[in-house]
């Protein structure tokens with residue numbers, strides 16, 4: 001999918017100026033609160049009209065001030081899932097889902113009701129009222145309703161922001177699965193680096209009403225490592241190996257990791273901050289951290305006043321951060337061998 005937006009829009013004292021071409025099936029729109037993300041996608045969906053400019057998707061012109069084209073929102077076939085679910089409270093789950101389906105033209109109906117119910121795991125909820133659903137279930141229904149309108153493009157505007165961490169990480173696999181299985185490209189709008197990394201490959205960065213960068217979500221997370229209070233978050237999908245007293249052992253590259261927050265599930269997703277990894281040049285004699293791994297440095301990068309150190313053990317990868325002085329004292333360079341210490345309690349389970 002190729003989305004071209006070259007527009008200007010004044011909203012009170014806020015001015016948005018964008019000139020961007022986005023290509024891909026899973027695109028992130030990243031920026032702080034008030035930077036203009038929702039305004040940008042509102043212009044794309046036809047919820048706001050640009051003061052001037054051009055908008056097109058895959059060569060279909062949706063707006064052109066010079067050619068006086070302004071395709072109405074319902075004809076653009078762009079579905080939106082918001083932070084607040086916007087479901088109809090007087091209808092049950094099934095009726096909410098079918099609302100989107102009935103509004104789609106028969107020739108556009110490539111997503112069928114039964115498949116969607118299976119993919120989003122909605123079968124048991126179909127006869128429930130909206131007020132009897134949890135926040136995460138409501139978002140799954142909202143996503144289902146949006147998809148059943150058979151859009152050419154799905155916009156997700158901070159769809160996870162109203163959910164707690166546990167629900168947020170439960171829903172992400174559903175969001176990805178529907179786009180992959182149903183072949184619907186999406187724009188995922190977020191101010192969270194972790195969500196953006198999990199949901200998008202290419203990212204457009206918005207700040208002060210302007211597009212300030214187009215990059216990958218991985219590069220964005222690395223470049224913001226120093227300024228982010230949580231550093232760079234390593235996302236580790238690990239396979240459980242064994243129970244080790246009070247800890248859980250997971251396979252990681254050629255080694256294993258001991259984790260307090262493990263579970264009995266065969267696989268789990270963990271977050272580990274680059275700030276929670278200690279690097280040592282020599283093997284420490286005794287150490288309280290339960291993980292001590294021998295790793296190779298395969299890459300380094302600069303982020304503000306910090307050096308990011310990419311470490312490998314087999315096919316396992318981790319990013320640690322150190323200040324410049326520590327990087328010099330440890331003599332860090334590509335190919336160096338280091339001991340990596342991590343507390344078992346430093347890992348947070350996310351799924």
Ligand SMILES: Nc1ncnc2c1ncn2[C@@H]1O[C@H](COP(=O)(O)OP(=O)(O)OP(=O)(O)O)[C@@H](O)[C@H]1O
Pocket residue numbers: 011012013014031032033034035036037038039040191
């Ligand atoms: N109708 C309006 N009139 C005046 N100002 C507006 C209007 N709509 C939005 N704004 C302002 O435009 C700016 C950008 O808003 P927008 O909702 O696009 O930001 P955002 O990046 O999506 O933020 P958030 O992440 O908080 O949703 C904000 O300062 C907002 O107050």
